[in-house]
Amino acid sequence: MVSGSLVAQQVVNGLLFGGQLALIAVGLTLIWGVARVLNFAHGALFMIGGYVGFFGLQWTGNLVVAIVLATVVVFVVGWLIESVFVEPLRGREEFDIASMVITLGLAIFVENTLLVGLGSQRRTFPQLLDAVWNVGGITISAQRLLIFLISVTALGALFAVIFYTKLGLAVRAVSQDSDTALLMGVRPERVYAFTFGGSAALAGLAGVLLAPLYTIYPSVGWSPFLLAFIVVMVGGLGSVRGTLVAALALAVIRSITTIWVASETAMVVLFVIMVAVLVVAPDGIGGWLEA
Amino acid sequence: MNGDSLRVTLGRVGRRLREDAKTRNGKLFLAGATLSLLAPAILTSYALEIFMQLFIVVLLVGSWIFIAGYFGIFTFAHAALYGVGAYAAVLLAGELGVPPLLTIFVGGLAAVVFCLPIAYPVLRLQGAYVGMVTLAYAEIIYRGTIIFRDVTGGPTGYSGFPALFGGDRLVMYYFVLVTVAAFMLLQYGLLVNRFGLVARAIRESEDAAQMLGNNVSRYKLTGFVIGSGIAGIAGALQAYTILIMSPPVLELTQMIEIMAMGIIGGPRTLGGAVFGGLAVFGLAEVLRGLGEIRLIIWGAMLVIVTLYFPDGIAESTLNLKSRLKELVDR
Numbered sequence: 001m002v003s004g005s006l007v008a009q010q011v012v013n014g015l016l017f018g019g020q021l022a023l024i025a026v027g028l029t030l031i032w033g034v035a036r037v038l039n040f041a042h043g044a045l046f047m048i049g050g051y052v053g054f055f056g057l058q059w060t061g062n063l064v065v066a067i068v069l070a071t072v073v074v075f076v077v078g079w080l081i082e083s084v085f086v087e088p089l090r091g092r093e094e095f096d097i098a099s100m101v102i103t104l105g106l107a108i109f110v111e112n113t114l115l116v117g118l119g120s121q122r123r124t125f126p127q128l129l130d131a132v133w134n135v136g137g138i139t140i141s142a143q144r145l146l147i148f149l150i151s152v153t154a155l156g157a158l159f160a161v162i163f164y165t166k167l168g169l170a171v172r173a174v175s176q177d178s179d180t181a182l183l184m185g186v187r188p189e190r191v192y193a194f195t196f197g198g199s200a201a202l203a204g205l206a207g208v209l210l211a212p213l214y215t216i217y218p219s220v221g222w223s224p225f226l227l228a229f230i231v232v233m234v235g236g237l238g239s240v241r242g243t244l245v246a247a248l249a250l251a252v253i254r255s256i257t258t259i260w261v262a263s264e265t266a267m268v269v270l271f272v273i274m275v276a277v278l279v280v281a282p283d284g285i286g287g288w289l290e291a
Numbered sequence: 292m293n294g295d296s297l298r299v300t301l302g303r304v305g306r307r308l309r310e311d312a313k314t315r316n317g318k319l320f321l322a323g324a325t326l327s328l329l330a331p332a333i334l335t336s337y338a339l340e341i342f343m344q345l346f347i348v349v350l351l352v353g354s355w356i357f358i359a360g361y362f363g364i365f366t367f368a369h370a371a372l373y374g375v376g377a378y379a380a381v382l383l384a385g386e387l388g389v390p391p392l393l394t395i396f397v398g399g400l401a402a403v404v405f406c407l408p409i410a411y412p413v414l415r416l417q418g419a420y421v422g423m424v425t426l427a428y429a430e431i432i433y434r435g436t437i438i439f440r441d442v443t444g445g446p447t448g449y450s451g452f453p454a455l456f457g458g459d460r461l462v463m464y465y466f467v468l469v470t471v472a473a474f475m476l477l478q479y480g481l482l483v484n485r486f487g488l489v490a491r492a493i494r495e496s497e498d499a500a501q502m503l504g505n506n507v508s509r510y511k512l513t514g515f516v517i518g519s520g521i522a523g524i525a526g527a528l529q530a531y532t533i534l535i536m537s538p539p540v541l542e543l544t545q546m547i548e549i550m551a552m553g554i555i556g557g558p559r560t561l562g563g564a565v566f567g568g569l570a571v572f573g574l575a576e577v578l579r580g581l582g583e584i585r586l587i588i589w590g591a592m593l594v595i596v597t598l599y600f601p602d603g604i605a606e607s608t609l610n611l612k613s614r615l616k617e618l619v620d621r
Contacts, residue, residue, distance in 0.1 A: 038419045088598060096419040097365050098597055101554055104547065105593025112586035222543075226430065233423055268434050271427045278424045279412045 005137050010255040012138050018251030019148035020210060025228040025235070025243050026155055027202035033238030034175040034195040036096055037086055040104035042228065043221025044111055045200045049074045049207025050216040051114065054123050063128070070208035071201045078200020081106060082193045107221075115218040125211035147209050154205055155244070158198065162240075171195055175238075226267075230274045235284050242286020300484050307483040316562045316605060323565065327468055331461055339464050341576055343532050346471040348572045351525040352552045353564035357478050358518035360558040361487060362511055363494035364413060365422045367546050369522050371429035372402040374541025376523025377530035378436065378443060385452030392455065395470070395527040402523020403516055405432065410515055414508050417497070429546060436538040448537030455531045467528055474521050479561055481517070490514055551589050555596045557603025566604040 028042050039045075049070040056066035085106060089098045131142035162168035170191050173181040178188040206224070214220050227250075235246030250270055257266040277284055311317040330342055355369045379401030380394040389397065409428040413421055436443045443449060456462040481487060489510050492500040501507045530536045539545065548571070556567020571589060578585045596603060 038423070085594065085598065092601070094363075094418075097422070098601070100365075100419055100422060101550070102594055102597045105551075105590045105597065107590070108547065109587055109590025109594065112584075112590060116584060116587065229423070230427070233427070237420075262438070264434050264438055268431050268438070271431045271434075274427045275409070275412065275424055275431075278416065278420065278427075282416055282420060 006259060007256065009138050010259055011252055012140065013144075014252035014255035015248060016140075016144045016148045017255060018248035019151040020206065021224075021227055021231055021251050022244050022247035023151040023154060023202055023206040023209075024224050025231040025247050026158065026240055027199035027206075028228050029232045029235065029238055029240060029243040030158075030202075031196055031199040032232070033240070034171055035082070035086070035192045037082075037099040037103065037196070038096065038237075039196075039199070040100055040225075041081065041107040041110070042103075042199075042203050043223075043225030044107040045074050045078060045203035045221070046207040046210075046224055047111065047114075047216070047218065047221035048077060049204030050125070050211045050214070050220060051118075052204070053208030053211055054125055054216050057126070063126075067205070067208050071205045074204025074207070075197040075201035077204075079193045079197035081200070082196035083189070086196070087189055087192070111218045111221075118218070120217060122215040122217045124215055125208075127212045128209075143212065150209060151206075154202065158202070159240075161198075167194070227270075230270050233274045233284060234277045236281075236286025237284065239284060239286025242284050246285060300480070303484055304480040308479075320562065320565060324472070331464055336460060339460065340532070343464055343467045344529070345568055345572055346467050347525050347529045347532065348552065349564045349568040350471040350474055350528075351522055351564075352549055352556065352567050353475055353478060353561050354518045354521035354525065355549050356553050356556075356558055356561055356564055357482070357521070358515055359553065360560070360563070361482060361490040361494060362514045363418075364511065364515055365418070365425075366413070366515070366518075367422055367426035367543075367550075368406065368409060368429045368432075369519070369549055370543075370546035371432040371541045372406055372519045373522040373526035373529070373545075373549075374436065374536075374538075375405045375432060376402040376526030377536050377540060378449070378526075379523070380527035381449060381452040381530045381536050382442065385449070391453055391531065395524060395531070398527030398530075399520040399524040402526065403520040405523075406516060406519035410512055413515055414511050426543075426546075429541070429543065433538060433541050433543070436541065443538065444536075446538060448535045450535040452530075454534065463532070467532065470524070470528060474524065475561065475564075478517075478521070482561060486510070486513075548589075551593050553603075555592050555603055557605030559602055560605050563603045563605040570604060 024042070024046060028039060031037050031039050052073045053066045053070035056069040057063060060066060060069075081103070085102050086099050089095055089102065092098055127143055129142040129146055133140045133142060162171055170181065170186045171194070173184065173186055174188045174191040181191070182188055207221070210224070214224070231247045231250055232243055234250060235242035235244070250273070253273070254266050254270060257269050261269075281288070312321055327342065327346070331339060334342070351369070351373055355366070358364050358366050358369070376398035380391075380398035383389040383397055384391045384394045409425060412424045416424060437445060440446070455466065482490065489500060489505050492503070492505070493507055493510060497507055500510075526540070529540070552567030552571045553563060554567070555570055556565065557563025571592070574588065575585050578588070
């Protein structure tokens with residue numbers, strides 16, 4: 001019999017993990033919702049964030065500067081990916097597949113270039129905070145709580161931009177109907193580039209924030225990418241609200257399942273949930289939440 | 292299908308074969324086939340092994356193009372089903388003593404059985420969603436081979452199975468060549484007939500194809516099942532060629548490799564499998580010493596081909612003048 005406190009502990013762990021997951025997954029869902037790109041390079045952007053943070057910390061010695069630097073650099077990388085590689089594909093009949101393939105190609109290219117250039121060794125990133133608290137029998141690592149809080153803040157900032165600024169209005173307009181938005185004087189290609197940059201910046205921020213937990217190596221992005229991918233599918237591609245709920249729910253499910261089974265099997269459980277959701281409701285739970 | 296319609300079908304295949312043999316690609320394929328038949332007289336045994344793997348890769352990529360290029364079902368489960376075919380074949384031969392030759396076709400059947408659970412969402416969904424659901428399914432199968440390590444031998448692989456033809460590699464070579472050619476011809480035969488026309492109609496517009504009175508779901512299901520079954524057969528052949536079977540064969544990287552070959556070779560035509568196989572697999576063999584550099588090249592090739600040669604090598608001409616004009620016009 002599993003004790004209640006173990007389950008409580010796993011629920012707390014799951015919720016904290018859910019915050020991290022949401023940070024990665026929201027970027028993925030955002031760029032699909034606005035620009036219809038399933039970005040297979042999202043994991044690579046996460047990885048780039050980790051490397052930029054690592055070298056930024058080496059050069060400046062300041063953790064905050066390193067985190068900001070990683071976010072900004074990956075924002076620029078995302079902007080470039082959209083305007084150089086994805087924009088020329090727009091207008092093709094199979095744009096969703098072509099953009100999927102090209103981002104996959106970029107991910108493989110970048111990952112292996114770094115592998116050759118910097119080697120496959122895992123670089124360790126210093127812990128952000130060392131403290132561990134014990135609240136009513138449940139241990140909470142201060143670092144994970146901090147990451148959770150930064151994630152929530154970053155997502156809150158994103159929501160604020162999307163719902164309360166003119167830029168956000170343009171983003172929402174383009175995501176609904178890019179032709180009409182163009183008639184209203186919005187340039188869709190700029191909005192796409194900005195959204196891709198913003199989505200990438202979230203991945204980059206996640207990459208540097210999670211570097212103390214994941215370490216940094218060229219293929220580090222695939223596992224968070226696959227997790228975020230499941231979250232986005234379950235939440236409903238393009239639905240930010242659904243993605244948030246799905247991130248928390250799946251993270252909790254994952255940590256509770258690992259009480260009984262290996263993490264490999266827990267992943268299978270998540271994939272099965274994803275397939276089941278896609279069969280029942282291809283638009284994910286976001287469709288119900290927004291209805 | 293009665294005798295008459297079969298005769299008409301076969302007649303059309305023959306006619307199309309004669310027509311296609313006159314094109315640039317047709318001539319290249321004929322030359323390649325002749326060379327492959329004569330290869331054992333010229334090449335070293337190591338080179339023969341490479342050739343065998345190349346043939347299998349062509350069949351595998353061809354069956355992916357059959358599904359993804361003709362029907363527009365962009366499946367990511369292909370590598371996993373290829374692995375299922377391989378595991379089914381070698382486990383049956385190694386554990387239950389089924390004759391190896393028979394297990395190759397059982398491998399195909401196993402892939403068919405394993406593609407059925409995902410068939411329903413694949414028929415219902417479209418575009419990128421198909422990619423996602425099949426990717427998830429592929430990951431489930433891949434992780435399954437690790438979880439059930441008692442059966443599959445886990446990460447170290449499984450190698451306790453008998454060789455085909457008592458280990459005679461020359462017979463094996465011709466067997467692989469003939470099997471691959473037969474299944475490529477089967478797919479070709481289907482694609483030049485009504486089946487292929489409907490497939491392309493489905494790719495262009497599923498609703499329009501349905502409106503014209505075609506049972507779209509049945510065609511898609513048939514295409515998905517045939518393509519997946521052939522992937523299973525390719526997997527079984529591969530396992531007997533390399534004599535060991537391990538989970539990386541059905542990992543995501545393998546799928547990316549298949550996709551890269553299909554897209555670079557030409558996703559719109561079965562012949563793209565030959566070009567893609569040669570370009571990617573051939574290059575990988577030539578650059579074997581370079582390790583990760585070849586992955587860099589593949590990544591770059593995927594990007595460049597998607598941007599500038601959406602129809603792949605098979606359907607691009609090397610007419611520089613017209614290419615330059617196109618680039619300027621963009």
